[in-house]
Amino acid sequence: MAIALQSTIGGPSQRTLILRYLRRNKSLAVGLIILIFLLVFSIGGSFVVDTEKLAYPLAVAPLQPPGAEFPLGTDKDGRDLLAVMIRGILLTGAIGVIAGTIGIVVGVVLGFVAGYFGGPFDLVVRWVTEVLLTIPGLILLIIIAGTIVDKNQVSVLTMAAVTSVLAWVGPTRVVRAQVLTMKERTFVSIAKLSGMGNMEIIFKELMPNMLPFLVAAFVGQVMGAIYASFGLEILGLGPAREPTIGMTIRWATFHSAMFNQWWWWLLWPVLAMVLIFASLSLINVGLDEVANPRIRRTE
Amino acid sequence: MLSASRENLTVRLGYILRRFLFLVFVMWTAATVLFLIPRMSRVNPIRERFNALARSTGYAPKDLESIIASYELKFGLDKPLPQQYVDYMASVLRGDLGVSLMSYPKPVAELIGEALPWTIGLLGVTTVLTFLIGTVIGALAGWPRSPKWIKGMVPPLMILAAIPPVILALLLVYFIGFRLKLLPMGGAFSAGLTKEFSLPFILDVLSHAILPAFSLILGSAGFWALGMRGMGITIQGEDYVNFAEHKGLKPGRIFYWYYVRNAILPQVTSLALAFGGIISAGVLVESVYGFPGIGSTLSAAILANDYFVIYGIGYITVVAVAVSMLVVDLLYPLLDPRIRYDRK
Numbered sequence: 001m002a003i004a005l006q007s008t009i010g011g012p013s014q015r016t017l018i019l020r021y022l023r024r025n026k027s028l029a030v031g032l033i034i035l036i037f038l039l040v041f042s043i044g045g046s047f048v049v050d051t052e053k054l055a056y057p058l059a060v061a062p063l064q065p066p067g068a069e070f071p072l073g074t075d076k077d078g079r080d081l082l083a084v085m086i087r088g089i090l091l092t093g094a095i096g097v098i099a100g101t102i103g104i105v106v107g108v109v110l111g112f113v114a115g116y117f118g119g120p121f122d123l124v125v126r127w128v129t130e131v132l133l134t135i136p137g138l139i140l141l142i143i144i145a146g147t148i149v150d151k152n153q154v155s156v157l158t159m160a161a162v163t164s165v166l167a168w169v170g171p172t173r174v175v176r177a178q179v180l181t182m183k184e185r186t187f188v189s190i191a192k193l194s195g196m197g198n199m200e201i202i203f204k205e206l207m208p209n210m211l212p213f214l215v216a217a218f219v220g221q222v223m224g225a226i227y228a229s230f231g232l233e234i235l236g237l238g239p240a241r242e243p244t245i246g247m248t249i250r251w252a253t254f255h256s257a258m259f260n261q262w263w264w265w266l267l268w269p270v271l272a273m274v275l276i277f278a279s280l281s282l283i284n285v286g287l288d289e290v291a292n293p294r295i296r297r298t299e
Numbered sequence: 300m301l302s303a304s305r306e307n308l309t310v311r312l313g314y315i316l317r318r319f320l321f322l323v324f325v326m327w328t329a330a331t332v333l334f335l336i337p338r339m340s341r342v343n344p345i346r347e348r349f350n351a352l353a354r355s356t357g358y359a360p361k362d363l364e365s366i367i368a369s370y371e372l373k374f375g376l377d378k379p380l381p382q383q384y385v386d387y388m389a390s391v392l393r394g395d396l397g398v399s400l401m402s403y404p405k406p407v408a409e410l411i412g413e414a415l416p417w418t419i420g421l422l423g424v425t426t427v428l429t430f431l432i433g434t435v436i437g438a439l440a441g442w443p444r445s446p447k448w449i450k451g452m453v454p455p456l457m458i459l460a461a462i463p464p465v466i467l468a469l470l471l472v473y474f475i476g477f478r479l480k481l482l483p484m485g486g487a488f489s490a491g492l493t494k495e496f497s498l499p500f501i502l503d504v505l506s507h508a509i510l511p512a513f514s515l516i517l518g519s520a521g522f523w524a525l526g527m528r529g530m531g532i533t534i535q536g537e538d539y540v541n542f543a544e545h546k547g548l549k550p551g552r553i554f555y556w557y558y559v560r561n562a563i564l565p566q567v568t569s570l571a572l573a574f575g576g577i578i579s580a581g582v583l584v585e586s587v588y589g590f591p592g593i594g595s596t597l598s599a600a601i602l603a604n605d606y607f608v609i610y611g612i613g614y615i616t617v618v619a620v621a622v623s624m625l626v627v628d629l630l631y632p633l634l635d636p637r638i639r640y641d642r643k
Contacts, residue, residue, distance in 0.1 A: 046571075058460075130321075130323050131324070133328060134329075134617065134620050134624060135325075135332075135576075135616075135617050136576060136616050136617070138579060139579050139612070140332075140613070141615050142597070142601065142609065142613070143336055143609060143610065143613050144336065144603055146609055147336055147337050147609070148339060149342075184305050186309070223461075227463055230463065230467075231463075231582075231583055234465060234586065235583070235586060235597070235601050236427065236598065236601055236602055249469070253469070258472060258473055258477050259484075266469060267475065270469055273462070273463070274462055275463045276468060277462045277463065277466075278458050278461055278462065280459075281458065281460075284457070290619075
C-alpha cells in the first residue's frame with residue numbers, strides 16, 4: 001500500500017529505480033545487455049531463418065566463406081553457419097537452463113530439509129556433497145556420459161540430464177548453509193511462536209529472504225552446466241546430430257578448420273561461447289552484489 | 300603444563316586420524332562408483348571395442364561372441380557381482396588398474412604413467428605461474444596506494460577467467476600459431492627429434508609448451524587475482540592494520556607483513572588444492588593442442604571406447620585431489636596459528 005501511494009505522489013517509478021540501480025551495478029547491466037542481444041539473435045533469428053533445415057548437414061553448398069548469400073559462411077557438411085549459430089545458442093542455452101533448473105530445485109529441497117530439520121539426513125547430505133566436491137566434476141561426467149549413455153544416441157536432453165547429475169551439489173550447500181544461519185534468527189522464532197507450521201515458515205519466511213542467493217546460484221549452475229556440456233562435446237561425447245555451439249567447435253577442430261583456412265567455421269562459435277560466458281559471469285558478479293550488499297561498490 | 304601439551308597431542312592425532320579416514324572413505328567411494336557405473340550400463344566395453352574394429356577394418360570375426368566370452372572370463376566378468384567387487388578392490392589396492400583396450404596388452408597404469416610427466420610438467424609450471432601472477436595483481440589491486448592501471452587490470456582478467464581456457468587455446472592457436480606462425484600449433488616436440496636430454500630438444504619442448512601454458516595462465520589468473528583482492532579488501536578494515544598505520548609504520552612494511560601475510564593464507568590453501576586438480580584441470584586444453592598428457596590420453600580413450608583407461612584416469616584424479624585436501628588440512632594449522640586442530 002505504502003509503495004503504491006508513493007508512486008502516485010510522483011516518486012521515481014519502479015522502472016526508473018531499476019534503471020538507476022543498473023547504472024550503478026555496471027557488471028549486471030553489461031551482462032544483461034549481452035544476454036538480451038544473444039536472446040534476440042537466437043529467438044528472433046529462429047523466425048527469420050529456417051533453422052530446422054539450414055542448421056543441419058547437406059542443406060547448403062559446403063565451405064562457402066562469409067559473403068552476400070551466407071553472411072557467416074557454411075561448413076564442410078553443408079550447414080549454414082548463421083542458422084547453426086541461431087539454433088546453437090538456443091540449444092546450448094537450453095542445456096544450461098534445464099540442468100540449472102533441475103540443480104536448483106533439487107538443491108533447494110535437499111538444502112532446506114537438511115538444514116532445517118537436521119538429523120541423520122543432514123549428515124548424509126553433508127557427506128555426499130563433500131565427497132562429490134572431491135571428485136573433479138568433468139571427469140565424473142565423462143565417465144557417466146562415456147559409459148552409461150550410448151554415444152550415437154546423445155540428444156540435447158541427454159546432455160542436460162548428464163550435466164544435472166552434479167548441478168545440485170553447489171545449490172544444496174549454499175541453501176543448507178543459509179538455512180542454518182537463518183533459522184536461528186528472531187523472525188523465524190517469532191513465526192514459530194505465532195503458530196506457523198514448518199512448511200509455512202520455509203515458504204513464507206525463509207524462501208523470500210534467500211531469493212537473491214537462489215538466483216545467483218541458478219546463474220552459476222547454468223554457467224557450470226554449459227561449461228560441462230561444452231567439455232563433453234569437445235571430447236566427442238556430445239550430441240553428434242545437434243548443432244550446439246560446443247558441437248560446432250568440435251566439428252571445426254575435428255576437421256582441422258584452422259589448418260585448412262576455414263577460419264569462419266571456428267571463429268563464430270568461439271565468439272558465441274565467449275559472449276555466453278562473459279554475459280553469465282558478469283550477471284553472476286552483479287547478482288553477488290545484490291545478494292551481499294556489503295561488497296557493494298562505494299566509489 | 301605437561302598434561303596440557305599431551306591433551307593437545309591427542310586432539311591433534313584425533314584430527315589427523317579423522318582427516319585420514321575421510322581420505323580413505325573418499326577413495327573407497329570413488330573406487331566403488333567406478334565399479335558400479337560400468338556395470339549399471341548395458342554397454343559392453345569389449346563388444347564396443349570389437350565393433351569399432353569391425354567398422355574401421357571391415358573385418359568382423361565370425362566367432363565374435365565366443366571371443367567376447369573368453370575376454371569376459373579373463374577379466375573375471377563372469378563371476379557373481381560380490382566376488383567381482385572383492386577382486387576389483389583388491390586389484391585397485393595393488394595399484395592395478397587393468398589393461399588398456401586400445402593399446403592391448405599395455406596396462407592402464409603404464410599408459411597413465413607415460414602421460415603423467417607431461418601433464419605434471421605443463422600444469423605444475425602453469426599453476427605456480429598463475430598463482431604468482433594472479434596473487435601479485437590481486438594484492439596490488441586491493442591496495443589503496445597502487446596506481447590506477449593495476450586496478451584496471453581486474454575486470455578484463457575477470458572476464459578472461461569466465462571463459463574456458465579451451466576457448467582461449469583455440470583463439471591463441473589461430474592468431475599466434477596459424478596467422479602469425481610465431482609458435483608451433485600443437486604437439487609436445489617437433490617430429491623428427493629424438494627424445495633426449497639435450498639443449499635443442501628442451502628448447503623445442505618449451506616452444507611447444509608456450510601456447511598451452513599461456514592459455515591456461517590467461518584463463519585462470521583472474522581467479523587468483525579476485526581471491527587475493529577480496530581477502531585484501533577485508534583485511535584493510537581490520538584493527539591491526541589501522542593500528543600499524545597509526546603507529547607510523549612505513550607503507551611497504553604494512554603491505555608485506557600486515558596485508559599480504561594475512562591475505563595470502565586462503566590463497567595458499569587454494570594453491571594446494573589446485574595442485575591436486577592438475578591432472579584434470581588441463582584435460583581440454585591438452586586435447587586441443589594434442590599435448591601428449593593425460594588429456595590427450597583421455598580423449599583418445601573416449602574415441603576408442605577404452606573404458607579401462609577412462610576409469611583409471613578417473614581414479615587417479617580423485618586420489619590426487621583427496622590427497623591434496625588431506626595435505627591442506629594438515630598444513631593449514633601450521634600456516635595459520637589461529638586455526639586449531641579441534642573444531643569446537
